[in-house]
Every structure is written in structure tokens, then in C-alpha cells.
Amino acid sequence: MASDRLARLCAVALVALALFNFPMVEVVERWAKVTSVPLVPLYFFVAWAGVIALAAWLLERGGGGEP
Amino acid sequence: MSHFAAWAIAISLAYLGLLFALASFGDRRAEQGRSVIANPYIYTLSLAVYCTAWTYFGSVGVAASQGVAFLPVYLGPTLLALLFLGPVRKILLIAKAYGITSIADFASARYGKSGTVAGLVTIVALLGSIPYISLQLKAVATGIELLFAHDGVSERGALGADSALLVALVLAAFSILFGTRHIDATEHHQGMVLAIAFESVVKLLCFLVVGIFVTWVLFSGPSDLLARAEAAGVVDRLHFSATRLSYADWFLLTLLSAFAVLLLPRQFQVMVIENLDIRHLQRASWMFPLYLLVINIFVLPIALAGLILGGTVAEADSFVLGLPLVHGQAWLAILAFLGGLSAATAMVIVETVAVSTMISNDLVMPLLLRIRALGLAQRPDLTGLILGVRRAGIILAVAGGYLFFHSVGEAMGLVSIGYIAFAGVAQFAPLLLLGIAWKGANRNGAVVGLLAGFLVWLYTLVLPSFVIAGVLPESILREGPFGIALLRPTALFGLEGLHPVAHCALWSLTINSALLVLVSLLSSASDLERLQAILFVDVEQSRGTPRLWRGEAKVGALEELLVRFLGRPAAEAIWQAETARRGRPLNPDEPADAGLVERAERQLARAIGAASARAVVASTVRGESIGPDALLEILDETQKVLEYSRRLEQKSRELEVATAELRRANERLRELDRLKDDFLATVSHELRTPLTSIRSFSEILLDNPDLEAEERARFLRIITSESERLTRLINDVLDLSKIESGRMEWKIGPADLVELVREGIRAAEGLMAEKGVELEVAIPDEPAPVTCDRDRIVQVVLNLLSNACKFVPRPGGRVRVELRRKGSVFEIRVEDNGPGVPPEARELVFEKFHQLTGNLNTQKPTGTGLGLAISKQIVEHFGGRIWIEEATLGGAALCFTLPVSEEAGAARVAA
Incomplete structure (x- = not known):
């Protein structure tokens, strides 16, 4: 159980690493050039919040036992 | 001094007083065992000491010129926080198991309690902390200058001194009050943690209030802000290109920040040393990133607002304070200043406490203790000395920060200064993270790697900052030292195009970890190092194992x-x-x-x-x-002990077996003893019955001399018959005891079993005729050669026949005798049509004195009760077997076998 959760959190960390770096950021940057919406900051904050929400969901479901 | 600035100073001092009261309260509750900080929320807020004046003022400064370039500093920690339950949890387990007091202590303990590693880590941590502390001094001093400038006075004139110096003095005094009031055995500073958690709330709220004021009061919401940014031509800050960072820079800065959030002395202090319950990591794992996200939401809006309203990029570090001030919101400005003060004081307090603990524990005390001339080991009380060293350490760190501010810091942005510290402490990452995962990492590797990383850091990041400050000539950066272009500090070995911090991180961390691995593989570790490596890497298994x-x-x-x-x-x-x-x-x-x-x-x-x-x-x-000898000796001793205990175990097993055997033998003896007692009791009883009858009839005859002749004859016949029974009984008992004790004299010779059976039948004929028993005989004509004692076998046959006669019904009794060869044995069966023997009693009837007083036969049997027992002994003596089974006639079948005598048979055939 605990090691399952750790594995899932590591996966979330890898997803976060991918979201916050090349090439995802480059893709968003290209889109941002053709719109007036501040896409780059929006993208970072939304992706960031999503990662936190995912981690919170993984960590808080099933109560808080000794990790 | 004007009213406004005076108020600001007074409120700030009152705020510091409040913090101190809060800390005292936290300490008092901790002493009473009713901790107020033992929950994941306070733990998370204490981790937020990560957000210093750098975050509070500096992020806006970066955002104003480079857009989202402030983000890696918070994305990195988010990544690390997701791994709280992995490597970070392991570090906490180790720190708790071995009473670790600082990051230097941790590194030293891992590498064989090495004083060199401890001292080196302490020096790097101190040097890394100095620019970081100077950053806080600069931010607070700038804030004070702004407040005074608002009143139209020079702060130097008003305060009579340099504001940065005053800030340094106040912060140093405050840290000494907080961190070194006493040295306690647990080394938890619960009061301090409570205070910085409170400060984390204050700085967050203040920043949000300023952000909301700017976005919704100065502007009418985000879309208005965005539209006016477009109009002002600063909207390009919202593109990634504004960061002027390559993706490699971006990644390296993220990585650096992820290391920093664990390895900065103050972060290690709150995350590892001050942690009260390892389970708090779980909630902090997502709440800490959430805090970072929330405190960053208004960074871009404030930066854009500042630029739109006429601020320059150079002033952007003070937008948070400047915007409320310029727009006449004096109280909001004081609030903004308080938030910044919170961020700065929290950082300085925890950082100096952490660094001064290292200086005293890992640098000064070991050196002082080693100098025998001081005789410290003999001093009666050293607590005062230790506290003194720690206080000196705090003053040293703050003084260093102040000097750095004056020599270098004034020329640099807040974030640039902060990054120097990040890259410095990141040098601990290889020895720490490899140290908890790889047992092979040893002291030599750690020292060489750290030293190399540290030198690369000094050369590629610290030296250039002195160039920027004008302390060193600019030619070093452009042309390299002594004109060697390959050694240009910000383009080492010709690696150009990277952000200076990313460049430093890349080279220093690569060289550091490569040397750590290489030297560890090439050099050998001491026994203590190997032992500590095992204790650290296998902390989950070795928790609670005493050290050698x-x-x-x-x-x-x-x-x-x-x-x-x-x-x-x-x-x-x-x-x-x-x-x-x-x-x-x-x-x-x-x-x-x-x-x-x-x-x-x-x-x-x-x-x-x-x-x-x-x-x-x-x-x-x-x-x-x-030493190796001692260790070998210990191993040898251990081995001996093991061997000894193994032998003991074997002996005890043998003993157990012997005991079991003895117990069994004892039980057998007791059984035999009981049988003997039973036998004696039964024999006496059996003897007494006929004797009683003989005695009573004799007495009658003696007392009544004038009895009738017929009566007298009847009594005499009874006496005679009872005497015969007595004789028989005694003969049987004698026989049995002779057989059992092996003193029986057997007259063994060849015999014909057919003949013996017929002899037995003849002997029993009288008895059978008397009972009216119908006899059926099935005996072959050819001889059945056996080797035995003739008389005894006849006795057995007679026994079985008389036994059968006893149980057959009268009239209508039937007995059948059969002899046949079954392989290598002759089997004799004596069947009757009596009541039979129930299966459970079939073994018992061969025991001495066991008499079948079956329910069907209420008449008392007349035998001695020894017949079958004797028969069994005789048959078994000649290698045969005797048993009872169901008879074809309906009653019992008593059977016995005797082995065929081949010799006798062959002899007979030959004759």
C-alpha cells in the first residue's frame, strides 16, 4: 500500500517534470504567440494546481496512516 | 523623525516582540509536554520559511523584467515535495534514529563521523548563507529607506546610522534570543517553529492583500490590467521568451531549487531537525506546494502594475512596498513592510540558528576539544562555552551578510544573490543523496567531491559576482584568467550560452558527483565508515540496532x-x-x-x-x-559466541531427546511396577478364594464330627477339588513366572503338530463329553513338522479347547479344530459357537488374570485366568503368533501359528 502510493507519487512527479519543461512549455509558447490570452503564466499555474490536486487526492484518500 | 516612519518602526518592533512572546509560549507548552506545533499544518507553514524576502520582494523584481522566470524556484520544491514520502522520509528516519542536529552532522555521521566532512559542510553552508542573509538585510534596509523617503527624510539622518547595519544588529540580537537561550537535549526549538509558522501566515496574507489591492483597487481586475499592459507595451513579459532562459537553464534552475528546498541549512533545520512526527510529511507533501502556488499568484500582476504605473525595471524589487506607498495607502504600506519583515526575519532566525549550531557542533567544538592544552575535556561545565560559541556563530553569519551586502550585494538583484546560495548548498546533494542510497560512497569521495564542487562554485558564480560589484576586473569574465579563454568563469571550457547559475550548477554538480563516485570506488573506507554507511542506507532494517x-x-x-x-x-x-x-x-x-x-x-x-x-x-x-584488528576480534568473538550457542543448542536438543527416552523408560517401569502389583494382588486374591473355601469346609468337618457320611463326602470332594484348583493355579503362576523370567526349561525337539493337536484333543475329550460338546476336527493326514517343546504345545491346545468348552452354550455346544499350512507357518484354529469376544477385548484376554465375565455368561468362569497368558508366552517363544477372530461357527476363533520346520520336513522326506 505505502509503496504503491510512493510509486504513484513518483509518477506524478515525473508528469510534473514533463509539464514544467521542454517540450510542453515550447508548445504553449507557440500557442501564446497567436492569442492575446496570457497563455504561458496561465498554463504554468493551471498545470501546477493540477499536479498539487492530484498529489492531494493520492495522499488524502484512505485516511492518513503511517506513510 | 516624521510620524509615519516612526509608526512603521514602532509597529515593526512591536511585531518582533509579539513573535518573541509567541516563541516563549511555544517553548513553555513544549516543556509542559503540550506541544502546539505537533500538527502537519504548522509543519507545512514552518517549511514555508523557504519563502524569504527573495520571494516577497525579489520575485516581482524578476517578473518585471523576465516574466515567468521567477517560477523555477517554486516548481523545483514542488517536485521535491512530491517525493517527501521517498528520499526525504528516509533522511528523517535516519536523523531521528541517530540524533542528527544539522546537515553537517548528518553528512559527518554518514561518512564515519568524520570531523573533516562536518567542518567542510559547515564552511560551505556558512559561505552559502552569507549572501542569502545579505539579501534579507538588503530587502529590509531598502524597505526602511523607502518608508523614510516617503516622509522626505534620509533614513541615515533620521536613524543616525546605516539602516542595513541597524537591521543586522536587530536581527542578530533577535536570533540570539530565539535560538540560543539554552541547549536542550532534544534540540527542538518548538517556540521558534511556532514563530516562523506565524510569520509564514503573516507574509502570505500581506502579500495577498497587496496583490488584491493592486489588481482590484489600482486596476479594475485582471482583464483591465491585461488591457493596460498591452497599451503600455509590457505584455511581452507574459511570454516564455521574456525569461531569456534556455530550456536547459530552466531545467537546471528547477533542479537547483529542488535541492535547495532540502539542503539549505534552514530548510534542513525545519524539515528534518524540527520535525516532531514523520507522518506530518504526508500532508506537507501537497500543502507546501500549495502554499508556494498561492504566494506566487499575484507576482505577475504586481510586476505588470508597477511597470504600467511608471515604475522602472531597476526599482521592481520594491514594487510590493512602493505601489501602496505611492498611492497614498500608508497603512497598507506598513502592512506590506511587515510581510517583508516577516519573510526576512524568519529566514535569518532559522538560518543563523542552523548555521551557528553547525559552527559550534561541527567546527569549533571538535577543534577546541582536540587542543589538549585547553583542557576542555576536564572543564566542569561546558554549556556556557557552547552557548557562547553559538552566539558568536550567529553574529559571524549576520556580520558576514552585512559585509557581503556592502561589498557586492548593493550592485545585484535580490534573486541573483539568492541563487548564489542555492548553487552553494546544492553541493551537498551528491554526498547526501548518494550517501543514503549507495553504501559504497565513502569519506574520501565525499570530501573530494564536495571540495571540488565548492571550488567550482566559488570560481563560476561567486567570483563573477565580485566582478559585477566592481571588486575584480571585468577582463576575467571576458578573456579568462591570464587570458586563458577556456577558463572563463561563466563559460568554463568554452561552454557558452547558459545562464550563469545554470552554468555553475551544471559544472559543479557534475564534477562533484563524478568525483564522489570515482574516488569512492578507487579508495577504501574505514570500518566505521562502512558501518555507518550500512546504518544509513539500511535505516529501515537497522533501526534500534546498537552500534559496535x-x-x-x-x-x-x-x-x-x-x-x-x-x-x-x-x-x-x-x-x-x-x-x-x-x-x-x-x-x-x-x-x-x-x-x-x-x-x-x-x-x-x-x-x-x-x-x-x-x-x-x-x-x-x-x-x-x-580498528581492523578490533573489528576482527569482535567478529571472532561473535563467531565464537555463535559457535558456542550452536553447540549449546545441539546439547540441549540431545538432552531433550535423552529426557524423552528416560521419561518413556520411567513410564514403562512404572507400568511394569503397576502390573507386578496388580499381579500380586490378583494372585493373592485367586489363592485366597479356594483357600477360604477349603478352610471353611475343613472347619465344618472339624466342628461337626457327627455329620452324615454323605455330607462329609461331599465336603471332602469340594476340599479336594479346591485343592486341585489351588495346585493348578500355583503351577500356572510358577510356569508363567518361569517363562517371563526366562528360567523355563524347554525340551525342544522336532515334533509333528498333527500328532500334538490330536493329543490335545484326546486330553480334552473327557471335558467335552461332560459338557456335551460336539467336536468337529479338520486336520490333514500328512505330518506337520515343527520344532518345539511337545508338552507345552499340547498344553496350549488343551488350553484353547478347555477355554472353548467354557463358553459354548449347553446344550448344543459346538467346537471345531482345524489345522492347515499357510505359507511358512501352520495355523491352528479352535472355533466355538459361544458368545464370541468383542473386538475391543481381543487383545486383553491374553493378559494375566483377565477373565471374560461377559454379559451373556453370568456364571463365574472356572479357569485360573492364566491359561491364555501362558499360551501366548509359549507360542511366541516358538516364533508363532496367537490371536482371536470371528469364528465361522458364530463364536470366537482362537488361532495360533507355529513356523514350519523345514529341516524336520526335509529330514522326514529324506527318510
């Missing part, structure tokens, strides 16, 4: 040591706990055992670090060092 310890120390000497370093009350508390653990008072003269020495060292380590504690205890405990 050899040496002699008196209990009294150890106690004295604890008193000297921890003070008398703390030492006495430990001694009381020890007494309670043992259930008896400790005698000062008895030698201390390994466990006691180890616990004493651990308690000392909590106060003064592993390296110092080891040095101190070693001075008291003679012959402590574990």
Missing part, C-alpha cells in the same frame, strides 16, 4: 561528561531515565556497558553533534576506536 562499541568507562565518568555538556538538570533527567530502565540505581564505579555509552553519546550528539560527541566520549572511554 568497545572500551572501558566508569558510569560516574559518563555522568560527569553529560553534566559538563548538557548541564546538571538535563544530565540528571537522563540518569533517572536510565535508572528507571534498569530498575536499580547506577553505581558510579561500575563499568558502563555498551548500551549506556551509546545512549550517552546519542544524548551528547543531540546537543553538540555526532563528531563532537564522539571526540568527547572517546576522551573518557579508553580504547574505543574500532
Whole structure:
């Protein structure tokens, strides 16, 4: 159980690493050039919040036992 | 001094007073055992000491010129926080198991309690902290200048001194008050943690209030802000290109920040040392990133607003304070200043406490203890000295920060200064993270790697900052030292195009970890290092395992040591706990055992670090060092003990077997004894019955001489018959005892079983005729050769026949005798049509005196009860078997076998 959760959190960390770096950021940057919406900051904050929400969901479901 | 600035200063001082009260409250509650900080929320808020004046003022400064370039500093920690339950949890487990007091202590303990590693880490941590502290001084001093400028006065004139110096003095005093009031055995600063958690709330709220004011009061919401940014031509800040960072820079800065959030001395202090419950990591794992996200939401809006409203990029570090101030919101400006002050004070307090603990435990005390001339090991009370060293350490760190500010910091942005510290402490990452995962990492590797990384950091990042400040000539950066272009500090070996911090991180971390691995593989580790490596890497398995310890120390000497370093009350508390653990008072003269020495060292380590504690205890405990010989000796001893215990186990198993055998033999003896008693009792009883009858009839005859002749004859016949029965009984008993004791004289010879059976039948004919039994005989004509005692076998046959006659019904009794060959044996069956023997009694009838008084036959049987027992003995003596089974006639079939005598048969055939 605990090691399952750790594995899932590591996966979330890898997803976060991918979201916050090349090439995802480059893709968003290209889109941002053709719109007036501040896409780059929006993208970072939304992706960031999503990662936190995912981690919170993984960590808080099933109560808080000794990790 | 004007009213406004005076108010601001007064409120700030009052705020610091409030913090101090809060800390005292936290400490008092901790002493009462009712901790107010033992929950994941306070833990998370204490981790937010990560957000300093850099975040509070500096992020906006970066955002104003480089857009989202402020983000890697928070994305990195988010990534690390997701791994809280992985490597970070392991570090916490180790720190708790071995009483770690700082990051230097941790590194030193991992690498064989090495004083070199501890000292080196301390120096790097101190040098890394200095620019970081100077950043806080600069931010607060700038804030004060702004407040005074608003009043139209020079702060230097108003305060009579340099504001940065005053800030430094106040912060140093405050840190000393907070962090070094006493040295306690647990080394938790619960009051301090409570205060910085409170400060984390204050700085977050203040920043949000400023952000909301700017976005919704100065502007009418985000879309208005965005539209006016477009109009002002600053909307390009919202593109990634504005960061002027390559993706490699971006990644390296993220990585650097992820290391920093764990390795900065203050972060290690709150995350690892001050952690009260390892389970708090779980919630902090997502709440800490959430805090980082929330405090960053208004960074871009404030930066854009500042630019739109006429601020320049150079002033952007003070937008948070400047915007409310310029727009006449004096109280909001004070609030903004308070938030910044919170961020700065929290950082300085925790950082200096962490660094000063390292300076005293891992640098100064080990050195002082090593200098024998000082005779410190003999001083009665060292607590005062330790506190003094720590206070000096705090002053040193703050003074260093102040000097850095004046020589370099004034020319640099907040974030640039901060990054220097990040890259510095990141040098701990290889030795720490490899250290908890790879047992092969050794002290030599750690020292060489750290030293190399540290030098690369000095060369590629610290030196250029002195160039920027104008202390060193610019030609070094452009042309390289002595004109060697390959060695240009910001383009080492020609690696150009990277952000200076990313460039430094890349080179220093690569060289650091490569050397750590390489040197570890090429050099050998001491035994203690290997031992510590195992304890650290396998912390989950080795929790609670006592360390190896050899040496002699008196209990009294150890106690004295604890008193000297921890003070008398703390030492006495430990001694009381020890007494309670043992259930008896400790005698000062008895030698201390390994466990006691180890616990004493651990308690000392909590106060003064592993390296110092080891040095101190070693001075008291003679012959402590574990050299290869000693280790081999221990192993040898262990092996001997193991061998001994193995032999003991074997012996005890053998003993168990022997005991079981003895028990069985004893039971058999008891059984035999009981049987003998039973036998005697039965025999006596059996003898008494006929004797009683003989005696009573004899008495009748004696007392009545004039009895009728007929009566007299009847009585005499009874007497005669009873005497015969008595004789028979005695003969049987004698026979049986002779057979059983092996004193029977057997007349063994060849015999024809057919003949013997017929003889037996003839002997029983009278009896059968008397009972009217119909006899059926099925015996072959050819001879059945056996080797036996003729008379005894006839006796057996007779026994079985008379036995059968006893149970057959009258009239209509039938008995059948059969003899046939079955392989190598002859089988004789004597069947009857009596009531039979129930299966459960079939074994018992062969026991002595066992008489079948079956339900069907209420008449008392007339035998001695020994017939079948004797028959069994006889048959078995000649290698045969005797048993009872169901008869074809309906009653019992008593059968016995005797082996065929081949010799006799062959002889007969030959004749």
C-alpha cells in the first residue's frame, strides 16, 4: 500500500517534470504567440494546481496512516 | 523623525516582540509536554520559511523584467515535495534514529563521523548563507529607506546610522534570543517553529492583500490590467521568451531549487531537525506546494502594475512596498513592510540558528576539544562555552551578510544573490543523496567531491559576482584568467550560452558527483565508515540496532561528561531515565556497558553533534576506536559466541531427546511396577478364594464330627477339588513366572503338530463329553513338522479347547479344530459357537488374570485366568503368533501359528 502510493507519487512527479519543461512549455509558447490570452503564466499555474490536486487526492484518500 | 516612519518602526518592533512572546509560549507548552506545533499544518507553514524576502520582494523584481522566470524556484520544491514520502522520509528516519542536529552532522555521521566532512559542510553552508542573509538585510534596509523617503527624510539622518547595519544588529540580537537561550537535549526549538509558522501566515496574507489591492483597487481586475499592459507595451513579459532562459537553464534552475528546498541549512533545520512526527510529511507533501502556488499568484500582476504605473525595471524589487506607498495607502504600506519583515526575519532566525549550531557542533567544538592544552575535556561545565560559541556563530553569519551586502550585494538583484546560495548548498546533494542510497560512497569521495564542487562554485558564480560589484576586473569574465579563454568563469571550457547559475550548477554538480563516485570506488573506507554507511542506507532494517562499541568507562565518568555538556538538570533527567530502565540505581564505579555509552553519546550528539560527541566520549572511554584488528576480534568473538550457542543448542536438543527416552523408560517401569502389583494382588486374591473355601469346609468337618457320611463326602470332594484348583493355579503362576523370567526349561525337539493337536484333543475329550460338546476336527493326514517343546504345545491346545468348552452354550455346544499350512507357518484354529469376544477385548484376554465375565455368561468362569497368558508366552517363544477372530461357527476363533520346520520336513522326506 505505502509503496504503491510512493510509486504513484513518483509518477506524478515525473508528469510534473514533463509539464514544467521542454517540450510542453515550447508548445504553449507557440500557442501564446497567436492569442492575446496570457497563455504561458496561465498554463504554468493551471498545470501546477493540477499536479498539487492530484498529489492531494493520492495522499488524502484512505485516511492518513503511517506513510 | 516624521510620524509615519516612526509608526512603521514602532509597529515593526512591536511585531518582533509579539513573535518573541509567541516563541516563549511555544517553548513553555513544549516543556509542559503540550506541544502546539505537533500538527502537519504548522509543519507545512514552518517549511514555508523557504519563502524569504527573495520571494516577497525579489520575485516581482524578476517578473518585471523576465516574466515567468521567477517560477523555477517554486516548481523545483514542488517536485521535491512530491517525493517527501521517498528520499526525504528516509533522511528523517535516519536523523531521528541517530540524533542528527544539522546537515553537517548528518553528512559527518554518514561518512564515519568524520570531523573533516562536518567542518567542510559547515564552511560551505556558512559561505552559502552569507549572501542569502545579505539579501534579507538588503530587502529590509531598502524597505526602511523607502518608508523614510516617503516622509522626505534620509533614513541615515533620521536613524543616525546605516539602516542595513541597524537591521543586522536587530536581527542578530533577535536570533540570539530565539535560538540560543539554552541547549536542550532534544534540540527542538518548538517556540521558534511556532514563530516562523506565524510569520509564514503573516507574509502570505500581506502579500495577498497587496496583490488584491493592486489588481482590484489600482486596476479594475485582471482583464483591465491585461488591457493596460498591452497599451503600455509590457505584455511581452507574459511570454516564455521574456525569461531569456534556455530550456536547459530552466531545467537546471528547477533542479537547483529542488535541492535547495532540502539542503539549505534552514530548510534542513525545519524539515528534518524540527520535525516532531514523520507522518506530518504526508500532508506537507501537497500543502507546501500549495502554499508556494498561492504566494506566487499575484507576482505577475504586481510586476505588470508597477511597470504600467511608471515604475522602472531597476526599482521592481520594491514594487510590493512602493505601489501602496505611492498611492497614498500608508497603512497598507506598513502592512506590506511587515510581510517583508516577516519573510526576512524568519529566514535569518532559522538560518543563523542552523548555521551557528553547525559552527559550534561541527567546527569549533571538535577543534577546541582536540587542543589538549585547553583542557576542555576536564572543564566542569561546558554549556556556557557552547552557548557562547553559538552566539558568536550567529553574529559571524549576520556580520558576514552585512559585509557581503556592502561589498557586492548593493550592485545585484535580490534573486541573483539568492541563487548564489542555492548553487552553494546544492553541493551537498551528491554526498547526501548518494550517501543514503549507495553504501559504497565513502569519506574520501565525499570530501573530494564536495571540495571540488565548492571550488567550482566559488570560481563560476561567486567570483563573477565580485566582478559585477566592481571588486575584480571585468577582463576575467571576458578573456579568462591570464587570458586563458577556456577558463572563463561563466563559460568554463568554452561552454557558452547558459545562464550563469545554470552554468555553475551544471559544472559543479557534475564534477562533484563524478568525483564522489570515482574516488569512492578507487579508495577504501574505514570500518566505521562502512558501518555507518550500512546504518544509513539500511535505516529501515537497522533501526534500534546498537552500534559496535568497545572500551572501558566508569558510569560516574559518563555522568560527569553529560553534566559538563548538557548541564546538571538535563544530565540528571537522563540518569533517572536510565535508572528507571534498569530498575536499580547506577553505581558510579561500575563499568558502563555498551548500551549506556551509546545512549550517552546519542544524548551528547543531540546537543553538540555526532563528531563532537564522539571526540568527547572517546576522551573518557579508553580504547574505543574500532580498528581492523578490533573489528576482527569482535567478529571472532561473535563467531565464537555463535559457535558456542550452536553447540549449546545441539546439547540441549540431545538432552531433550535423552529426557524423552528416560521419561518413556520411567513410564514403562512404572507400568511394569503397576502390573507386578496388580499381579500380586490378583494372585493373592485367586489363592485366597479356594483357600477360604477349603478352610471353611475343613472347619465344618472339624466342628461337626457327627455329620452324615454323605455330607462329609461331599465336603471332602469340594476340599479336594479346591485343592486341585489351588495346585493348578500355583503351577500356572510358577510356569508363567518361569517363562517371563526366562528360567523355563524347554525340551525342544522336532515334533509333528498333527500328532500334538490330536493329543490335545484326546486330553480334552473327557471335558467335552461332560459338557456335551460336539467336536468337529479338520486336520490333514500328512505330518506337520515343527520344532518345539511337545508338552507345552499340547498344553496350549488343551488350553484353547478347555477355554472353548467354557463358553459354548449347553446344550448344543459346538467346537471345531482345524489345522492347515499357510505359507511358512501352520495355523491352528479352535472355533466355538459361544458368545464370541468383542473386538475391543481381543487383545486383553491374553493378559494375566483377565477373565471374560461377559454379559451373556453370568456364571463365574472356572479357569485360573492364566491359561491364555501362558499360551501366548509359549507360542511366541516358538516364533508363532496367537490371536482371536470371528469364528465361522458364530463364536470366537482362537488361532495360533507355529513356523514350519523345514529341516524336520526335509529330514522326514529324506527318510
